[in-house]
Amino acid sequence: MVEKISSHASISARAVCLCRALESTQPSGSRQLLDVFAKYFLTEIERLTLRSVANWGTRWIEIASQGLYQEVIRRHATTDSWLEEALGSGIQNLIILGAGYDSRGWRFARPGLRTIELDQAATQTHKRQCLKRFVTKFPEAQVELSPVDFRFSSWPDVLPSFTQSSVVIWEGVTMYLSREEVIATAHTLAGKLGRGTEVIVDVLLPNAPMRGTSSPTRLGLGVLGEKLKWFLPLHEAPSFFEPLGFKVSQLLELGDQPTGPSHIGLIRLSRL
Ligand SMILES: C[S@@+](CC[C@H](N)C(=O)[O-])C[C@H]1O[C@@H](n2cnc3c(N)ncnc32)[C@H](O)[C@@H]1O
Numbered sequence: 001m002v003e004k005i006s007s008h009a010s011i012s013a014r015a016v017c018l019c020r021a022l023e024s025t026q027p028s029g030s031r032q033l034l035d036v037f038a039k040y041f042l043t044e045i046e047r048l049t050l051r052s053v054a055n056w057g058t059r060w061i062e063i064a065s066q067g068l069y070q071e072v073i074r075r076h077a078t079t080d081s082w083l084e085e086a087l088g089s090g091i092q093n094l095i096i097l098g099a100g101y102d103s104r105g106w107r108f109a110r111p112g113l114r115t116i117e118l119d120q121a122a123t124q125t126h127k128r129q130c131l132k133r134f135v136t137k138f139p140e141a142q143v144e145l146s147p148v149d150f151r152f153s154s155w156p157d158v159l160p161s162f163t164q165s166s167v168v169i170w171e172g173v174t175m176y177l178s179r180e181e182v183i184a185t186a187h188t189l190a191g192k193l194g195r196g197t198e199v200i201v202d203v204l205l206p207n208a209p210m211r212g213t214s215s216p217t218r219l220g221l222g223v224l225g226e227k228l229k230w231f232l233p234l235h236e237a238p239s240f241f242e243p244l245g246f247k248v249s250q251l252l253e254l255g256d257q258p259t260g261p262s263h264i265g266l267i268r269l270s271r272l
Pocket of ligand 1: 010012013014016017097098099100101102118119120123148149150151170171172173176177
């Protein structure tokens with residue numbers, strides 16, 4: 001059965017943006033990430049709430065989320081550092097699949113860098129409204145937002161082929177796709193990217209507390225139309241991605257919490 005195209009902006013994208021906005025309020029010595037634009041994608045009430053909880057620190061949310069908060073922040077911060085390395089070697093295109101409220105197109109803006117964000121139309125419509133409202137807060141940047149749905153076969157038409165050096169970020173998305181949809185998306189990417197192109201992708205791990213059938217996170221996401229569908233043991237990443245045309249160059253399990261097993265595995269791939 002083909003599921004409906006979402007008519008509302010992604011709640012999971014909002015939730016991770018809220019995490020980044022919270023982390024960015026923390027003192028420079030203790031935060032892992034500074035995303036100065038995250039707050040512009042929040043509602044007025046969310047911004048007010050953020051201001052009042054900013055000085056509680058983040059331990060409460062790490063515990064309440066069974067470590068997921070920490071992993072979401074670490075995923076973004078590690079991806080930033082890998083992206084910075086690639087920028088150092090002069091990449092010209094940044095392609096972000098399921099970009100949500102990602103602000104890298106502005107945080108890493110520089111002459112000659114083109115950022116292409118792909119996501120469902122409703123999320124992009126809301127993002128555009130926020131960008132328009134806070135236009136003076138964002139620097140000049142070449143960022144293009146193209147609506148797609150990875151579940152449908154027409155999405156590859158939106159993405160040009162990239163022969164120039166590029167980096168693809170596919171963060172926080174594979175778990176919302178079926179195994180077949182992940183394979184089809186990776187297959188499309190392989191056909192569009194030049195040899196050596198780096199793809200940074202994450203997967204939900206089999207023992208992730210949020211995979212439990214009674215997990216409030218999983219139940220809540222399901223109710224909101226963002227069902228968790230796919231997971232991959234990290235050690236299976238090479239045998240999963242290599243037949244699709246990608247070599248694994250780095251694997252990272254993101255949790256180190258006493259609160260339980262890791263939720264997320266981060267994978268650095270390179271197009272063969
Ligand atoms: C958890 S959010 C991650 C957002 C962003 N990558 C980040 O890390 O802040 C998941 C994103 O995947 C997008 N997404 C999920 N399923 C999708 C699909 N079938 N087609 C396009 N985008 C999808 C959602 O709209 C949402 O923006």
